Amino acid sequence: MITKRIVLHFPQRLVDKPIVYKLIRDFNLEFNILKAYVTPQEEGLMVLELKGKDEDYQKGIKYLESSGVKIQPLSEDIIRNETKCTHCGVCVPICPTQALAVDLITRKVNFYDTKCIACEVCIKACPTHAMEVHF
Amino acid sequence: MKTIAEINQKIKKGEVVVVTAEEIIDLVEKKGLKKAAQEVDVVTTGTFGPMCSSGAYFNIGHSKPKIKIGGGACRLNDVPVYTGFAAMDIYLGATALPDDDPLNKVYPGEFRYGGGHVIQELLEGKDIRLEATAYGTDCYPRKKLDTYISLKDLNEAVLFNLRNCYQNYNVAVNLSDRILYTYMGVLKPNCGNANYCSAGQLSPLLNDPYYKTIGIGTRIFLGGGIGYVAWQGTQHNPNVKRKDNGVPFAPGGTLAVIGDLKQMESQWLRGTSMLGYGVTLSVGIGVPIPVLNEEIAQFCAVKDEEIYAYIIDYSQAYPQGMPGTLGEVNYKQLKSGKINLQGKEISTGALSSYSKAKEIAEELKSWIKKGDFLLSDPVAPLPGVESGYSFKPLKERLIK
Numbered sequence A: 001m002i003t004k005r006i007v008l009h010f011p012q013r014l015v016d017k018p019i020v021y022k023l024i025r026d027f028n029l030e031f032n033i034l035k036a037y038v039t040p041q042e043e044g045l046m047v048l049e050l051k052g053k054d055e056d057y058q059k060g061i062k063y064l065e066s067s068g069v070k071i072q073p074l075s076e077d078i079i080r081n082e083t084k085c086t087h088c089g090v091c092v093p094i095c096p097t098q099a100l101a102v103d104l105i106t107r108k109v110n111f112y113d114t115k116c117i118a119c120e121v122c123i124k125a126c127p128t129h130a131m132e133v134h135f
Numbered sequence B: 001m002k003t004i005a006e007i008n009q010k011i012k013k014g015e016v017v018v019v020t021a022e023e024i025i026d027l028v029e030k031k032g033l034k035k036a037a038q039e040v041d042v043v044t045t046g047t048f049g050p051m052c053s054s055g056a057y058f059n060i061g062h063s064k065p066k067i068k069i070g071g072g073a074c075r076l077n078d079v080p081v082y083t084g085f086a087a088m089d090i091y092l093g094a095t096a097l098p099d100d101d102p103l104n105k106v107y108p109g110e111f112r113y114g115g116g117h118v119i120q121e122l123l124e125g126k127d128i129r130l131e132a133t134a135y136g137t138d139c140y141p142r143k144k145l146d147t148y149i150s151l152k153d154l155n156e157a158v159l160f161n162l163r164n165c166y167q168n169y170n171v172a173v174n175l176s177d178r179i180l181y182t183y184m185g186v187l188k189p190n191c192g193n194a195n196y197c198s199a200g201q202l203s204p205l206l207n208d209p210y211y212k213t214i215g216i217g218t219r220i221f222l223g224g225g226i227g228y229v230a231w232q233g234t235q236h237n238p239n240v241k242r243k244d245n246g247v248p249f250a251p252g253g254t255l256a257v258i259g260d261l262k263q264m265e266s267q268w269l270r271g272t273s274m275l276g277y278g279v280t281l282s283v284g285i286g287v288p289i290p291v292l293n294e295e296i297a298q299f300c301a302v303k304d305e306e307i308y309a310y311i312i313d314y315s316q317a318y319p320q321g322m323p324g325t326l327g328e329v330n331y332k333q334l335k336s337g338k339i340n341l342q343g344k345e346i347s348t349g350a351l352s353s354y355s356k357a358k359e360i361a362e363e364l365k366s367w368i369k370k371g372d373f374l375l376s377d378p379v380a381p382l383p384g385v386e387s388g389y390s391f392k393p394l395k396e397r398l399i400k
């Protein structure tokens, strides 16, 4: 048995299709939806925890990919360059998971990397390019 | 009643009492206006945000043989500068972009590098490539120049910003059903967010709403160095609607500022990229306000909940120049992270960094306390409410 966390990106045309449900029915995978959003670009985003046999997991992933879902492992690959961040707060309302949030006392913008789902919306939107993707 | 000369005496003796525009709020509440006005000599303000009408001029020194860049073409790290001056004077604007920038051809454009970034890199001590071409004259025969320059080698490097420090600003929302990329940030469809851009209670001109102390010649904190108010900024508009406390609802007064770039620091002048919009420069400014009397103390005690801004639709009203607002909201509400608009709760975002504004106000306070910074009497006032000065739209005329 393995447990994995992954981020699924659904293009707009797939957003309301019952793709994930098939993972239980056809691949015996248990899943737990940790987060689900529609981003400003109208792309669907879902963070899933999948549990099952390794072989079923591989098949499930193949199935998702073949239906047009982009898959990304959930790792902490988004970091904030602290010397570049000016704590403006323009990223706060566009981050779908509140991983970027204003501390109401200090008025600084905190980055909670455990909440980040690596959707990359902030990467180009940050005016000082403080948010960086690391592979 | 105090005078600026008296306050400067106190600064020199190390007896001056300085508080920030945030601290004065509590002080007036605790001690009352009268006592606070007597005790406090100076209130420091601050703001840090993108200010597009910014730039710097340089004199780069003569090459051998000489070249007349004036009237020719010149680029700094591929970013074009204005050359319409004498041989070696150039002006770099914050929003200038390299000729080969993809702009918005791949929408939304990223605008990763431009004038604002060149200014930041000069301050970081980096070498900047200067390429110039000229037509050649008898006295300036050279036609090409390709060299590195750096800030310390320039004769003059002067930050000269045509419009900074807006007295209040719009709150931007998007009523349309598509995402918008604006100078106010990314605006999600159907009022998905509301973005604002002012330091509110710390902002210089919101603490001196009628320009009673800030005028031409006022010495200020500019980009980490010392600068001066040179003039009213472009689009200065004292005649906007104001609340009883004098604070404008709409973008009102502005400042043109000037200062020696060589004294400044890159942490207070930052190249800034607005997705789908362009590049600019984030500028840090702090203005000291001498507490000459109770009225001025009262103005400085203004707090976020007393400063209102208009909510403007950036899908239609703003780009089409149509009048009308969607309502007004105060900075306490904006800073809470959520506002209510037409029954819907909307998250807010800011372009102006309040924490940086606070750092600037604190920094200026420490300069004054240490005796490093004296206040200056303005040599002329900024056009005020009674002046009739206003910001007019363009009257387009038919070309015959």
Ligand code: SF4
Binding pocket: A080, A084, A085, A086, A087, A088, A089, A090, A091, A092, A100, A109, A125, A126, A127, A128, A129, A130, A131
């Ligand atoms: S947009 Fe960038 S600079 Fe502004 S708070 Fe977010 S990470 Fe920091």
Ligand code: SF4
Binding pocket: A078, A094, A095, A096, A097, A098, A099, A100, A115, A116, A117, A118, A119, A120, A121, A122, A123, A131
């Ligand atoms: S990548 Fe950026 S916008 Fe996306 S979740 Fe992480 S912090 Fe938020």
